[in-house]
Amino acid sequence: MDTAVQPAPVPTRTGATPAPRRGRRTEPVRRILGYAALGVAAAAVLLPFYWMVVSSLKTNNEVFTIPVTWLPDSFVWHNYVDIWRKSDMTTWLRxxxxxxxxxTVLQVVTGSFxxxxxxxxxFPGRNVLFLAYVATIAVPWQSYMIPQFVLMSKLGLPDTLWSIIALQAFGAFGVFLMxxxxxxxxxxxxxxxxIDGMxxxxxxxxxxxxxxxxxLASLTLLTLVTTWNDYLGPLLYLRTHSLWTVQIGLKSFISQYNAEYALIMTGSVLSVLPIAIIFLLGQRYFVEGVATTGLKG
Structure with missing residues (x-):
């Protein structure tokens, strides 16, 4: 039987035969290394949150033990009951x-419009006005918070929730994003x-x-997280205890119960939990909005 003759490799100018391509062989290896790197990065980001949650279920003596105990000997669930009994967590969260x-509603409405x-x-001067408005993002709030406080004082708004709402009702970042x-x-x-008359x-x-x-979903999530985690604004304007937010409340709770570290971690978990749930529910819209922003149709 006649056998097919395989063509010989074509020698190069230097006389050596070309090596086979390794792109297809190295592609799975690169993908595995990429997933491994992403896994390590995700673990590094989530590790502090894991330690915070676990510490909220420990006793005070177990929180800062050396070496670190990643799982408590027994879960202290009554910490989540004591936090409501010993603090005004309901008022702070409300x-x-x-x-x-x-x-969030005001920034989404004003920013999108x-x-x-x-x-x-x-209209004339549109680009100049937009650049001047967006340039305010580069100015830190600490540089003009004193004149702003003086203005709010003359309007009679300090020590009210309206002061924070009036200050943050407009945002240049939302206008830029939309x-x-x-x-x-x-x-x-x-x-x-x-043309149709609309x-x-x-x-x-x-x-x-x-x-x-x-x-809109991206702007909503970003504004909600920023406002929820704001500490300096409420600290400057809100003096009455019944108006405190959860961030100021936790700070006072730390000063009052500086030895009950497990209870402090419990309050931190309760302050983070609502934002984490909202982000997990809206992450698909958030990723889509960030990915498509700036693409020309």
């Missing part, structure tokens, strides 16, 4: 929730709506908002 919800004007409405997303929506769609308010409400759900 105030924080009211502030976070009010500021202003971004529509900068992205789809043409403008970048609005620019990915075709202008032909807006022009067609104008007003600018109708275009914003019926066209822009339904098409920008991922960006």
């Amino acid at each position: 105030n924080t929730l009211v502030l976070s919800a009010a500021v 202003a971004a529509y004007g900068f992205a789809k409405v043409r 403008k970048q997303y609005y620019e990915s929506i075709p202008d032909e769609l807006i022009d067609a709506a104008r 007003s600018e308010y109708g275009i914003y409400r019926r066209i822009m908002l339904p098409l920008s759900v991922p960006a």
Whole structure:
């Protein structure tokens, strides 16, 4: 029987035969190494949170033991009962929730509406005004918080929740984020709506908002997390104990019960838990909004 003759490798100019390609062989190895690196990074980020949760279920003597005990000998579940009995956690969480919800709604509404004007409405000085407004992001709040406090004092707003709401009702970052997303929506769609007689308010409400759900979700999550974790603003404006947020409350709780470390960790877990749940529920929209922001349609 005749056997097929295999062609000989073509020698190169130097006389050596070319080596086989190793791209396909090394691709699984690179993928495994990439997943391993991501796993190590995720473990490093989650390790402090794990230690905080575990410490909330320990006794005071077990929290700062050396070497570290990653699992307690017995889970002390009554810490989550004692925290409500020994502190005003209900009041702190309620105030924080009211502030976070009010500021988030106002920033989403004002930011998305202003971004529509900068992205789809043409008027003289639009670009200069937008650059000047966005440039305020680079100015730290600590540099003008004293004049701001003086202004709030003259308006009679200190020691009220309205002071925090009024200060954070507008945000340049939200305008920038929404403008970048609005620019990915075709202008032909807006022009067609104008030809049909739809007003600018109708275009914003019926066209822009339904098409920008991922960006709105991203802005909502970012604003909610920032407001919930804010410490310096409530510390500066809120003096009455009944108006304290959870961040100020935990600080006072640490000063009052400086030896009960397990109870302090329990309060920290309760302050982080609502934000973690909200982020897990909306992470798909958050990732989609960040990934699509700035893409031209």
